[in-house]
Amino acid sequence: MNETRSIWDYEDIVERGLLEDLELLAEHIPGKVLHINATYSGGGVAEILSSMIPLLKGLGIETEWNIIRGDDEFFSITKTFHNVLHGRVNGAVEVPVAHEPVSVLDGLKSEIGELAQRKEMFETYLHWNKVNSEEIDLDSDFVFIHDPQPAALIDVKQRGKWIWRCHIDVSNPDPLIWNFLRESISKYDASIFSTPMFARPDLGIREFLVPPSIDPLSDKNIELSQGDIGRVLDKYGICMDKPIITQVSRFDRLKDLPGVIDAYKLVKKRIDCQLILAGGVASDDPEGMGVYQEVMAKADGEEDIHVLLGSPPFSDIEINAFQRASTVIMQKSLKEGFGLVVSEGLWKGKPVIGGATGGIPLQIVNDVTGYLAHSVDGAAFKIANLLKNPELARRIGEAGKEHVRHNFLITRHLMDYLLIMLSLENPSGTIRL
Amino acid sequence: MLAAIKAIDESSIFNHVYHALLDSHFLPIGYPNDFAYWIIDALHEPVLAERLANLDLREFHDTEALREEIVRIIDDYMSMYDVSRRADIGQEFYFIRCISVTFPTRHVVTNMNEVLETIKEIDLDTIFYYFIASRLLGGEHYQELSRWIQRNDSHELIEKLDNLYPYGFANMDALRDEIVRIIEGYFWENI
Numbered sequence: 001m002n003e004t005r006s007i008w009d010y011e012d013i014v015e016r017g018l019l020e021d022l023e024l025l026a027e028h029i030p031g032k033v034l035h036i037n038a039t040y041s042g043g044g045v046a047e048i049l050s051s052m053i054p055l056l057k058g059l060g061i062e063t064e065w066n067i068i069r070g071d072d073e074f075f076s077i078t079k080t081f082h083n084v085l086h087g088r089v090n091g092a093v094e095v096p097v098a099h100e101p102v103s104v105l106d107g108l109k110s111e112i113g114e115l116a117q118r119k120e121m122f123e124t125y126l127h128w129n130k131v132n133s134e135e136i137d138l139d140s141d142f143v144f145i146h147d148p149q150p151a152a153l154i155d156v157k158q159r160g161k162w163i164w165r166c167h168i169d170v171s172n173p174d175p176l177i178w179n180f181l182r183e184s185i186s187k188y189d190a191s192i193f194s195t196p197m198f199a200r201p202d203l204g205i206r207e208f209l210v211p212p213s214i215d216p217l218s219d220k221n222i223e224l225s226q227g228d229i230g231r232v233l234d235k236y237g238i239c240m241d242k243p244i245i246t247q248v249s250r251f252d253r254l255k256d257l258p259g260v261i262d263a264y265k266l267v268k269k270r271i272d273c274q275l276i277l278a279g280g281v282a283s284d285d286p287e288g289m290g291v292y293q294e295v296m297a298k299a300d301g302e303e304d305i306h307v308l309l310g311s312p313p314f315s316d317i318e319i320n321a322f323q324r325a326s327t328v329i330m331q332k333s334l335k336e337g338f339g340l341v342v343s344e345g346l347w348k349g350k351p352v353i354g355g356a357t358g359g360i361p362l363q364i365v366n367d368v369t370g371y372l373a374h375s376v377d378g379a380a381f382k383i384a385n386l387l388k389n390p391e392l393a394r395r396i397g398e399a400g401k402e403h404v405r406h407n408f409l410i411t412r413h414l415m416d417y418l419l420i421m422l423s424l425e426n427p428s429g430t431i432r433l
Numbered sequence: 434m435l436a437a438i439k440a441i442d443e444s445s446i447f448n449h450v451y452h453a454l455l456d457s458h459f460l461p462i463g464y465p466n467d468f469a470y471w472i473i474d475a476l477h478e479p480v481l482a483e484r485l486a487n488l489d490l491r492e493f494h495d496t497e498a499l500r501e502e503i504v505r506i507i508d509d510y511m512s513m514y515d516v517s518r519r520a521d522i523g524q525e526f527y528f529i530r531c532i533s534v535t536f537p538t539r540h541v542v543t544n545m546n547e548v549l550e551t552i553k554e555i556d557l558d559t560i561f562y563y564f565i566a567s568r569l570l571g572g573e574h575y576q577e578l579s580r581w582i583q584r585n586d587s588h589e590l591i592e593k594l595d596n597l598y599p600y601g602f603a604n605m606d607a608l609r610d611e612i613v614r615i616i617e618g619y620f621w622e623n624i
Contacts (some may be wrong), residue, residue: 020556021538021556406456407456408456416619419532
């Protein structure tokens with residue numbers, strides 16, 4: 001990726017002082033920066049790096065972004081790593097029985113049992129990391145390795161400061177997998193987690209906290225005209241003649257889509273409105289289509305429930321349009337990573353109702369920048385309240401947008417990365433430039 | 434928590450007492466430091482939370498003195514009341530250290546009018562540094578600013594700025610507005 005972008009493109013969005021500071025700090029970053037992850041597209045990490053890399057280059061910092069390669073077996077193994085690290089096994093997630101005929105817990109336990117018996121999985125993982133270490137030029141002053149897939153590249157470190165950037169919740173991982181990965185991760189100079197709740201106490205290296213971010217100038221978040229929004233909704237047969245409640249999320253049990261439909265149905269008895277459930281099915285998630293079919297069954301053909309399966313995936317502009325067309329946005333997850341889709345909704349000035357899980361409470365300050373719901377009834381009550389009080393919805397939406405402006409934009413994220421690099425160069429707690 | 438406060442790196446004390454001032458808020462926060470907020474939110478001890486919320490930060494010129502005062506307040510309370518409640522799962526308090534990075538900005542001033550105009554537009558982190566953090570972190574830069582204002586203006590203005598109470602503002606923008614109001618008010622009085 002050779003694209004560069006000026007931070008001054010963000011001049012109308014964030015404080016000028018912040019942009020000046022970014023320029024000043026960038027002058028003090030010595031040498032070359034390298035980011036490595038598993039993919040150039042799809043998923044939150046690639047989305048952030050697509051915005052971050054051009055900005056680092058625009059600041060005059062020599063920056064490269066590489067991805068690792070591997071065969072299907074390697075990526076199947078790393079997907080399993082992801083699932084069992086993400087705190088899903090012992091995460092005390094109560095998925096309502098009515099929505100969960102097949103036990104996720106049993107499936108994952110059996111998955112872990114298989115892993116224990118198949119030592120060759122670890123060997124395959126290490127083999128592909130070795131292959132990549134021979135193919136990628138790792139000679140940089142700062143090397144950011146994202147998530148577990150390329151974590152073992154550290155084994156060939158020659159020089160520079162190496163930082164393991166963890167985007168997932170590893171606070172409650174499967175111990176077998178974690179202990180295996182920890183051998184590599186503990187060799188890094190530092191790690192970065194999104195919140196203290198997702199971090200580990202047993203790494204023995206410096207741990208920084210950097211929440212993820214959205215790019216207000218990306219297709220997913222950029223301003224759209226009413227015409228653009230209307231065209232997208234027309235394409236999917238949605239008329240904007242009544243308030244729209246929307247949840248954009250994968251068809252995944254943990255997103256509680258049946259709960260969203262139940263909340264909508266309670267509201268619909270009192271206020272005429274419509275519901276959009278828009279999302280895709282992850283190619284590596286065998287349950288996804290099952291969840292989609294359950295959701296379709298629950299929607300039961302009701303004309304004001306629009307269940308939209310993005311296949312191929314919705315474009316970023318389409319997702320943007322669904323969110324901007326909404327009166328209320330939902331993210332009623334039962335368990336969540338950081339849940340950055342909440343910030344996307346807030347940035348559009350929409351009131352967002354989210355589940356009190358993962359990183360959602362950091363984005364939704366209850367009653368101020370949105371609402372946290374703990375039940376279907378709670379969600380329905382909040383939705384109805386917002387639909388009946390447009391002024392309240394406007395005020396909450398505005399507060400949410402300001403919260404994102406100060407805390408969850410790419411410019412803040414960029415500042416955090418610059419400060420971490422400076423801090424690694426100057427290990428004392430006080431740095432004077 | 435008390436044991437950790439006694440032992441933790443002083444940058445962590447600084448972080449948990451001061452970072453809320455830098456965060457953006459929409460209303461003045463009732464419990465303006467992390468210790469007070471956690472004690473009301475997770476332990477439901479309003480009296481202790483209110484005592485910690487009421488710390489007058491102008492009285493402290495180094496972090497150790499601040500730590501001692503926090504320990505004294507908690508110790509006193511625990512000697513009188515049973516505080517055996519545990520936080521629920523998910524409500525644990527995470528101690529976080531902070532790193533201070535100071536660097537020269539592009540703003541250079543030569544007179545009080547320029548000071549005023551610069552304060553109106555400079556990054557809020559700079560306002561935080563000069564008017565809040567610097568007083569605690571040895572005070573070197575705040576004193577430098579004070580001396581400069583004194584040389585260029587008068588003792589009365591410095592007294593007014595010294596007496597500025599940083600808690601209670603909804604955010605750093607509101608603190609900046611108050612600083613601007615004080616300086617402009619002083620100019621008007623001395624025309």
